[in-house]
Amino acid sequence: MTGTIPAPAPVVGRTREGIAQRLAEDLQDGYVVNLGVGIPLLVPRFLPADKEVVLHAENGVLGIGAEAAPGQEDPDLTDAGKQPITLISGAAITDSALSFAIIRGGHLDCTILGALQVSASGDLANWYVPGKNPAVGGAMDLVAGTPQVWVAMEHVDRTGRPKIVPECTMPLTGKGVVTRVYTDLAVFHVVDGALRLVECAPGVTPEDVRANTTAPYTEHLAG
Amino acid sequence: MIDKFREDVLSVVDAVPSGASIAVGGFGSSGRPDALLDALCELDKRDLHVIVNNVGHDFTGVGRLLHEGRLRRVTASFPILQEFYDEYFAGRVELELIPQGTLAERLRAGGAGIPAFFTPSGAGTMLSDGSFTLRYAPDGGVAEHVPAKETRLINGREHVLEEGIVADFGFVKAHKGDRKGNLRFRLSARNFNPMAGMSGRTTFAEVEHLVEADELHPDDVHLPGVFVDDVVLSTGKAPAIDDPAAAPTRKAS
Numbered sequence: 001m002t003g004t005i006p007a008p009a010p011v012v013g014r015t016r017e018g019i020a021q022r023l024a025e026d027l028q029d030g031y032v033v034n035l036g037v038g039i040p041l042l043v044p045r046f047l048p049a050d051k052e053v054v055l056h057a058e059n060g061v062l063g064i065g066a067e068a069a070p071g072q073e074d075p076d077l078t079d080a081g082k083q084p085i086t087l088i089s090g091a092a093i094t095d096s097a098l099s100f101a102i103i104r105g106g107h108l109d110c111t112i113l114g115a116l117q118v119s120a121s122g123d124l125a126n127w128y129v130p131g132k133n134p135a136v137g138g139a140m141d142l143v144a145g146t147p148q149v150w151v152a153m154e155h156v157d158r159t160g161r162p163k164i165v166p167e168c169t170m171p172l173t174g175k176g177v178v179t180r181v182y183t184d185l186a187v188f189h190v191v192d193g194a195l196r197l198v199e200c201a202p203g204v205t206p207e208d209v210r211a212n213t214t215a216p217y218t219e220h221l222a223g
Numbered sequence: 224m225i226d227k228f229r230e231d232v233l234s235v236v237d238a239v240p241s242g243a244s245i246a247v248g249g250f251g252s253s254g255r256p257d258a259l260l261d262a263l264c265e266l267d268k269r270d271l272h273v274i275v276n277n278v279g280h281d282f283t284g285v286g287r288l289l290h291e292g293r294l295r296r297v298t299a300s301f302p303i304l305q306e307f308y309d310e311y312f313a314g315r316v317e318l319e320l321i322p323q324g325t326l327a328e329r330l331r332a333g334g335a336g337i338p339a340f341f342t343p344s345g346a347g348t349m350l351s352d353g354s355f356t357l358r359y360a361p362d363g364g365v366a367e368h369v370p371a372k373e374t375r376l377i378n379g380r381e382h383v384l385e386e387g388i389v390a391d392f393g394f395v396k397a398h399k400g401d402r403k404g405n406l407r408f409r410l411s412a413r414n415f416n417p418m419a420g421m422s423g424r425t426t427f428a429e430v431e432h433l434v435e436a437d438e439l440h441p442d443d444v445h446l447p448g449v450f451v452d453d454v455v456l457s458t459g460k461a462p463a464i465d466d467p468a469a470a471p472t473r474k475a476s
Contacts, residue, residue, distance in 0.1 A: 059250040076412040082251035095417045097331040100324030133308045137301040141324030144343040175347045
């Protein structure tokens with residue numbers, strides 16, 4: 001009688017908040033940053049008090065402050081997710097063309113985006129699942145113009161399929177645009193068009209990362 | 224003497240024929256010219272091509288035009304209303320999907336006399352390579368693709384040729400406006416409004432406050448009256464904050 005081989009237990013790495021917290025450690029004082037939806041929206045709550053990071057929203061807000069308190073919402077002041085916000089001291093408002101001049105012109109330091117897939121050469125797919133509803137927003141402008149494109153995402157999708165893949169099978173947002181990937185299992189950098197594993201999450205081994213990643217990459221782990 | 228203020232919004236909007244193209248300001252409901260859009264419905268205008276960032280979360284504004292079957296084509300970056308997608312996949316409305324920064328710049332360029340420009344946004348994607356579906360057939364097949372866009376290597380990088388948009392009409396909402404058509408917006412309600420106003424061959428502005436001459440300091444005018452043909456009063460209450468929790472659920476189609 002042959003027994004079935006038990007499926008390996010899923011690797012447990014960082015939580016969604018943990019991914020955001022790890023990424024926030026790498027933001028530098030003085031950075032101007034645009035945040036996409038999903039895990040990137042968790043990043044502001046983990047910014048250290050000794051760093052000043054200015055947040056930009058594509059609808060023309062440079063210097064987003066805290067969420068508006070209940071009863072204090074202003075319909076004329078919202079973020080890119082159409083949620084009521086406040087402004088920080090020193091904030092500026094622009095129209096949409098100037099907002100995208102800031103984005104496309106390379107005047108942001110970093111954009112943090114969610115992803116459906118990232119390829120071995122840093123291609124990004126994050127706007128369209130074929131057969132579902134297409135909507136692109138500012139994603140293609142952000143990856144075209146921002147020097148650093150950091151992806152914050154779960155390492156595998158809900159069915160366990162790797163999202164860091166040799167080639168994207170989903171429609172691209174941009175080619176060779178991703179510079180870093182932060183997941184629950186690991187941190188990758190893209191250097192000269194190739195993925196480097198630079199860090200495993202606490203409790204996660206390089207073998208765990210290999211087993212959940214179909215893209216080729218090299219290991220550059222500290223220590 | 225120049226006085227662009229009109230009491231009757233319906234007589235202003237009646238200049239829009241069915242079949243017209245209209246560039247519409249707003250980002251979600253923030254800064255969206257609902258009085259002008261509602262007038263299109265009251266006047267039973269149809270077969271419209273609307274150029275706007277979002278169709279919306281509900282059946283107000285552009286969402287009302289969609290719900291009442293008045294749209295032939297939408298040029299947008301983030302349409303998002305489920306009923307819009309239902310109509311798109313059924314072949315009853317066309318979608319030209321473009322990156323948001325490209326949308327803003329195409330409207331600005333059209334109003335600025337720039338017929339086309341090269342941008343890196345969308346290079347190497349299906350929004351520039353001719354594979355995106357503009358119109359579905361009633362049987363669910365593809366009736367027509369958005370044509371492939373010309374590309375050029377500039378400084379070793381691929382760029383996409385995008386055309387400026389000159390719309391038949393521009394619909395704008397401003398916080399304050401005077402009888403010369405000078406406009407001032409408020410906070411993030413500015414968004415696409417200056418570009419929609421520039422893009423229109425004829426532009427209508429609805430204002431929350433009609434102010435007297437010289438109340439707007441020349442330094443504080445965001446869109447000069449030279450871009451504006453008629454000024455009407457915005458009606459109704461300020462738009463509610465969009466609530467995604469109350470929005471129709473996105474589903475696979």
